[in-house]
Amino acid sequence: MTDGLYIHIPFCHQICFYCDFNKVFFKNQPVDEYIDCLGKELMMMRGEGLFDHGGPLTIFIGGGTPTALEDRQLEKLFGHIRSAVPMDRLIEFSTEANPDELTPDKLAILWENGVRRLSIGVQSFDAGLLERLGRTHSPNDAERVVRQARETGFENISLDLMYGLPEQTMNQWEDTLDRALSLCLPHYSAYSLIVEPKTIFYNLMNKNMLPLPGEDLEAAMFERLMERMAQSGLQQYEISNFAKVGHESVHNKLYWQNRSYAGAGAGAHGYAGGIRYSNHGPLKKYMNAVGEGRRPVFEEHRVTASEEMEEEMFLGLRMTEGVRFDKFRERFGKELDDVYGPQIRELAGQELLTSDGESVRLTRKGIFLGNEVFQEFLG
Known part of the structure; x- marks a missing residue:
């Protein structure tokens, strides 16, 4: 039995310049076949007892970009989830979303299928910085989609923001915080840019073509973030996450509390029965494994007692409540x-x-x- 379930959708219509997650361009990919493989993998998990005793407490659909799926593909995905995953214990059902892909029709599909929490990847309200990041939405798209989500019925909405971006100034960061907080949402996540290998930004940095703010300015941006969130009545419950009381991300807290979760999809990770595992990342390898009737696990590691205690510390200390x-x-x-x-x-x-x-x-x-x-x- 696991406490959480993560489902990975690896498709994107645009690859962001900073992203190192497992993803591929949507065009000319076997999207429908992939969704069917996800359904088969979830059924295998059910058969192995990962969803015993009423199913997971949380489901989180991430990517890639889940909202890159067409309407009918989203419906197909939820059909597979309903068939394989018991929801007797479910207390939080979340999905990531891009502002320019989350249409009113898709919002309705999400709502009708039980999703009640949205994590919207806004990153910045500065049009120039969005373009610099390789994002395809505008600041107005972000504000529009929040309004439409509320009209659909969504109240539990989170925005993802980023700071420490190439040539970003404190004034630009302040403006992003102004516009984000003016939406009066119950949850915000804000992360400093980390330049990861195998990204466009990494290649630019190696060519001395990525002018990043210095450590002092990045630290000042983080301090300003904490001040503004506190002034708006949002508690910092984890280093990068802020919420009104009762609106913390239950799914993400499972990670920081070092609890069990299943990971489904290409490149997904899981932690169950004392074993951390990762699935095949390449679509072909993932789908071939599922097609042969076996779990698409690429790598497994049984966590030792000392490793588990280490994880308890460095994960638990990310939360402001710390380790009890x-x-x-x-x-x-x-x-x-x-x-x-x-x-x-x-x-x-x-x-x-x-x-x-x-x-x-x-x-x-x-x-x-x-x-x-x-x-x-x-x-």
Whole structure:
């Protein structure tokens, strides 16, 4: 049994210049056949007991771009999900979406099939920066789709934003925050740009053609982000995520709480029965495996007890609530101080961690230096 289910749709009409996720251009791809393979994989998962005891708590459809699918393809996808996945326990059903692809008809299809949470990839409200990122929507598209989503019935809407972009100024970031917060949504995610290998930005950076803001400006943008979110009544419940009380992403919290989830689709990852696994990424390999009647798993790793404790720390510390002593004891049968006491004391001495006797968590200074903190808990 798993607590969450992630479903990967690897198709995009446009490849963003910063994206390193498993994706392909939509045109001339076997989209319908892929969706049918997804249905078969989900049925295999059901047969193996991954959806026992009422099914997952959360379902998240990501990509790629789920909203790149045509209307009938979305309907087909949801038909497969309904056939294979019990929804007795389901408390959150989410999908990612692009503003210029999320039409009123698609919104209606999502709503009619039980989706109640939208994660909309806006990234910026600056038209020039959107073009620089390889995005195809306009700032007005983002505001329009939020209005249409509300008219459809959606209330649980999140926007994804990015900062630290090529030649981005603080004024541009402030303007994006102004326009995003003026929509009065219950959830926002905001990430600094990370230049990943095998992306257009990576190739440009290697040619000295990617003028990024310096570390000081990026840190100032992050600080301004936290200030503006707090002023708008949004709590920072994870380093990059802000929400009104009761609107935190349940699915993403499963990851940070190191709980089990199934991953379906090309390149999807999962964590079940103490094993982390990844599916074949190339469509042909993924679809061939499913066509032969076997799970399309490319790689598996059984997580050792020490690795699981490490993950508990560097994932749990991403959340502002931190890692609880009682939860650590309950899960591992050991005291947190007995395992990581020296590291905790050292980092507390550097004012990067703090503890109130019930949990250990990042300080404000630690939030800015999170990766350095997490490194201390890796064997």
